[in-house]
Amino acid sequence: MxxxxxxxxxxxxxxxxxxxxxxxxxxxxxxxxxxxxxxxxxxxxxxxxxxxxxxxxxxxxxxxxxxxxxxxxxxxxxxxxxxxxxxxxxxxxxxxxxxxxxxxxxQIPNVPHSTVKAGTSEEDNENIFNEGAIPNLGENALPHWELAKKYDIIDFELGNKITGAGFPVYKGKGARLQRALINYFLDKNTKAGYTEVQVPHLVNTESATATGQLPDKDGQMYHSTIDDLYLIPTAEIPITNMFRGNLLQESEFPITVTGYTPCFRREAGSYGAHVRGLNRLHQFDKVEIVRIEHPDNSYQALNGMVEHIKEILRELKLPYRILRLCGGDTGFTSALTFDFELFSTAQDRWLEISSASNFETFQANRLKLRFKNKEGKSELAHTLNGSSLALPRVLAGILENYQTADGIKIPDVLVPYCGFDYIK
RNA sequence: GGAGAGAUGGCAGAGUGGUAAUGCAGCAGAUUGCUAAUCUGUCGACCUUAGGGUCGCCAGGGUUCGAGUCCCUGUCUCUCCGCCA
Missing domain, CATH: 1.10.287 (Helix Hairpins)
Structure with a gap:
């Protein structure tokens, strides 16, 4: 606001x-x-x-x-x-x-940062960075949903039976790889100075309003009406709301937090080929990073987050690009957003795996998250967050880009976390 | 689920009908031969800035000329009991 x-x-x-x-x-x-x-x-x-x-x-x-x-x-x-x-x-x-x-x-969204270009849709986003080699997989490359079936590591039908579409069951080495990724991401984040937290997966109306999901995205969240609680679509909500109503001292900056949570999204209105397999789920896992910053430092902090996410993708040796979102594609609450997309060779398309944003004071205003400035006055802090990273599409990218005739090769950096180097 | 107690500024903590003590922290200034002490002011929000004014003691109502204080409703926290992972 x-x-x-x-x-x-x-x-x-x-x-x-x-x-x-x-x-x-x-x-x-x-x-x-x-x-x-x-x-x-x-x-x-x-x-x-x-x-x-x-x-x-x-x-x-x-x-x-x-x-x-x-x-x-x-x-x-x-x-x-x-x-x-x-x-x-x-x-x-x-x-x-x-x-x-x-x-x-x-009803009024955030004012975009000066570097944000005008635009109406994702077509107008600016590609500002590319890294990582796109592998040559030959003609027999399979999309991840085929690979998942072939190696019996993700069972979509089973999820349908238990809950419905968009709630897959990870099995065996698939489940283990998923857990390895979570641990790897959390380790990377804590090594970079982020404090790990485990937070509630349901939030109240006040929290969802403070970070901007309500009233703007009402209908996108699962709502438990009997208790009036919402299943979180992102850990951004509980983590950022840890600081709701706080009055900070300048010396407390920067506040840096990371957390793993499942995320629940109704994804009303989504359909078609782009939602196949892991591309779009109702429940997925994500590791999030959140920063509370002094207004003078928030853009430097955003760049730091971008560099941090780059390093993770570099270590995973996945081909990716960074987009600076145009005005029309930037989220309601954000002033500047960088999207990370990894290239899925087998699907021949880019998949969004992370989004890093500076909200400036937009969320802080609703959160009443302030600090005492040098004049002793209360001033709104800046909030930022980013995914580091969203699991399913990273998993999809690994399955697809690392497929070989001998099975799925596990990226070197994950081998110690998995305890195996191939899925066969 | 049952019973009891409680919620006051950034924090701690007084205040039972006459208009928010005090301490700590923060900020500004003064002073002093010195990593500090002491003193003074400031120290919640809004409106207006020449003074000022209003609101603010969990939230929302009510009683009163006047409410942190009395009444009603709700929320949350703590303690004990019950149930349970």
Whole structure:
């Protein structure tokens, strides 16, 4: 959520930013925000003045009672009754202006960073980095869902029986490889200074709202209505909300946390060949990194996250590219997002495996996550997160890119974690 | 699930109807021959900035001229019991 005073003081910047996202009716909604803001403030001033008068009278009445001047006191009492009615009306209208303002602000996405290009869809994303050799697999290369069946390591039908589509069962060396990846990722992250946590997999409405999944992505999360809890679509929610409402000292920066969780997504509206196999699941595993940063350092921190993820992919020897998302493809809450995609040779397409974003103060505003700055004032912190990494597509990439006539070769760096070097 | 206790500023912790003590931490300044001590101010949010004003003691209502304090509803935490991995 953008801060009202930021919009008030930087209207043109906000409009230019929203234009890069192709955000419809930006001007209209910004004007509505500004109007609601003016109304809210004017009403608050009127209310404050009424209450001030009322408070003053109450003090006088107190004094009169003490000195025994009951008649005078009763006269003043009548006056306060009128003031009370007036302030009640003003309070109600203040509330409705504040609510209106809040609802409008919830609809406005973050202002993209200056380096973000305008664009409407993934077609407009900028490819800014490529690394890793694309293997030559020959004509008999199989997509991962065939390999999974051939070596009996992932059972999609079994998942269908137990739950439904998009809930695979990993078996034998498939399960072991999955666990190896989780451990490997967590080890890499903790070695880079991230503190490992295990967090709840269900969150309340407040948490989901603070990181921006609600109200924007309502319907994408599984919702346990009886307890009003949501299954997490990403560890970003519980981990970032660990710090909700906190007032930090500058010396506490940077805060760096990593955690492994399953992620649950309804993926309503997804269909077709692109959702085959592991490409799009309702439940998948992911290791996440989250940073809370001083505003002056957040972009440097984002670059650090990108370098960190690069190193992991380098070690796994997987061919990948980095995209800087265009305005239209950047998430609602993000100011700048880099997507990592690995190349699946057998499918001949790029698969998104990580997304690293700087949210600046957008989440912090809802989280009320602040720090004391050098002037002793409270200031919003910056929040960032990235996947390091999402499991299923990395698994798909390994199965497909490492397939040989003798079976699936395990990347060297994972062999100690797996305890085997081939899946045959 | 049953019973009891509780929720106050960044933290700790007073305050049972008259308008939020105190300590620690933070920030600013003063002073002193010195890794520090001492003193002063500041130290929640919003509005307005010339003063100021308003709100704020878990949330939402109510009583009252006036509520941290009294009443109602809800949420959460702790203790004990029950159930259970």
């Amino acid at each position: 953008l801060q009202v005073h930021f919009i008030r003081e930087n209207k043109e910047t906000v409009l230019a930013g929203l234009a890069k996202r192709n955000f419809a009716n930006a001007e209209t909604i910004i004007d509505q925000v500004l109007a609601a803001d003016v109304n809210r403030r004017a009403t608050q001033v009127a209310l404050d003045n009424t209450l001030a008068e009322s408070n003053k009278l109450s003090k006088e009445i107190g004094g009169l009672f003490k000195s025994g001047e009951v008649q005078k006191a009763n006269l003043l009492k009548e006056k306060t009754v009128q003031l009370k009615e007036k302030s009640k009306e003003l309070a109600e209208s203040l509330n409705s202006f504040a609510e209106e303002l809040q609802e409008l602000l919830y």
